[in-house]
Amino acid sequence: MDASSSNTNPTDLYVGKEARFGARNYAPVPVVVDHARDCLVWDVEGREYIDIMGAYSAVSHGHLHPRVVAAAERQLQKVAVMSRAYYSTTLGPFLEKLSALTGFERILPMNTGAEAVETAIKCARRWGHQVKGIPDGRQRILVARGNFHGRTSTIIGFSSEEEYRTGFGPFDGGFQHFDYGDMASLKAAASVDTCAVLIEPIQGEAGVRVPPPGFFRELRDWCTANNVLLIDDEVQAGLGRTGKWFAFEHEGIRPDALILGKALGAGLLPVSAFCADDRVMQVFTPNSHGSTFGGNALAAAVALEGLKVLEEEHLVDQCAEKGDYLFARLREVQAEVQPLIRDVRGRGLWVGVDLEPSCATARQLVERLARGGVLSKETHATVIRFAPPLTITHALIDRAVDVFRQVCQEKLRELGVPKP
Incomplete structure (x- = not known):
């Protein structure tokens, strides 16, 4: 049975198959990827995402170069x-x-x-x-x-x-x-x-x-x-x-x-x-x-x-410049959403955003990012990774950071933290 022959929501169908037949050694973000090109990914229901994780650096060239x-x-x-x-x-x-x-x-x-x-x-x-x-x-x-x-x-x-x-x-x-x-x-x-x-x-x-x-x-x-x-x-x-x-x-x-x-x-x-x-x-x-x-x-x-x-294609040289740009944008968000973000650290296009654990877990924000069209992944409960393909553009960085800012501001509102 495939999604076209079932009344089940396609996402639930494929998530269910992995849950039923797969070993439980992963806890994926609930997005079912159907296809991808360069820095963009589309799920099985046609929603578009920016890949800000790059498969742990495995797709540094972008998807399907x-x-x-x-x-x-x-x-x-x-x-x-x-x-x-x-x-x-x-x-x-x-x-x-x-x-x-x-x-x-x-x-x-x-x-x-x-x-x-x-x-x-x-x-x-x-x-x-x-x-x-x-x-x-x-x-x-x-x-x-x-x-x-x-x-x-x-x-x-x-x-x-x-x-x-x-x-x-x-x-x-x-x-x-x-x-x-x-x-x-x-x-x-x-x-x-x-x-x-x-x-x-x-x-x-x-x-x-x-x-x-x-x-x-x-x-x-x-x-x-x-x-x-x-x-x-x-x-x-x-x-x-x-x-x-x-x-x-x-x-x-x-x-x-x-x-x-x-x-x-x-x-x-x-x-x-x-x-x-x-x-x-x-x-x-x-x-x-x-x-x-x-x-x-x-x-x-x-x-x-x-x-x-x-x-x-000079992707290594581009990474240094794009990394500086990503750092600057994320530090802008850090300044705007205190006390939610404790630190922004890394090098090049490899950045960890360290959250204040009393405010939120990284998994909570990662799932909200996915709902907003940005794919990332948490590590050690408090850190969100930003490691997009080296082919990412300034425009896509801006889009991803804007979604991240919105997610952070939403979380602060829930915590009752007033805007500065």
Whole structure:
């Protein structure tokens, strides 16, 4: 049965099917997306929305960018998947392009961001043993509290979010925690068995938390002095999201390894990569790591075209300017709706609006935004994310912020807060 053959409201029909047959590991905003183009989305009942979330940065190019779709269609006329048992005409050019953009000598392609993080963990441990000389089984990786690197069992084992961990143990350990942005805390957590620091340049799921200025510069120097790998997880932050190609560039440093995902698939496919120089990547030998779909011909063709689009359409440079504009507009709203908004923070087109919890939850306002035609998502109960495609225009930013202002003002009226 489909919506056309049922008397049920189309939204209720599809929401009901997911609720009936799907696992309950998500709590989606009640909007049933039917189709999308660039920064606009239409639901199954024909209502239009501005996508201000960008699928957690996965559609940085906008939905169904025509150049990327055309590249996929061309490749689908040839071959999609043959596995890495053979060479392909698309993987080599993709690796070459990503190597040139990142500055790293070697690229190991995977599918999801979590797979790329798992790859980084394996690499760091083997490097710690084979190169640094740490006895096998004693290698330790430093991770920040509030991190989000994925949801595999290894990764949630070092999450500081109890919701992600409860009931999924036992966990094998091998990780030491420190306070994000705090070098004293990091140094206290380190030991002679420390082989790597795995860290996000901005903690997205923790509420779009930006570290203090100079932290990454000091961290880079400490890792160099102590022969510890600095592994930068830019699954969300990378490929232009913060106004530079890579977030580590904001402090003029270079990590020892870089993790990419989400936007690397240009909004069409899951594509991720672990990037490092030979001195690090050499620990991988044939049969030591792999993935059936990692680096498949179709994914490589799509990712290559996506990188070309970011470069040739100057989307990264545009992101810096548009990000400044979005920040300015949101801070105007913050000033107008006190005490509802505690903070507006982020970098580039990645902004978290932190709400006063005594006034409203982020979920309440996210659902009101959706009713007003703006799609976003909450994190940590109090933070609303603004992370639209890099192709967004000033006009669409204005429309989205105007709806946000109206939602905030409506909430203040309900709370009985007089207009300033």
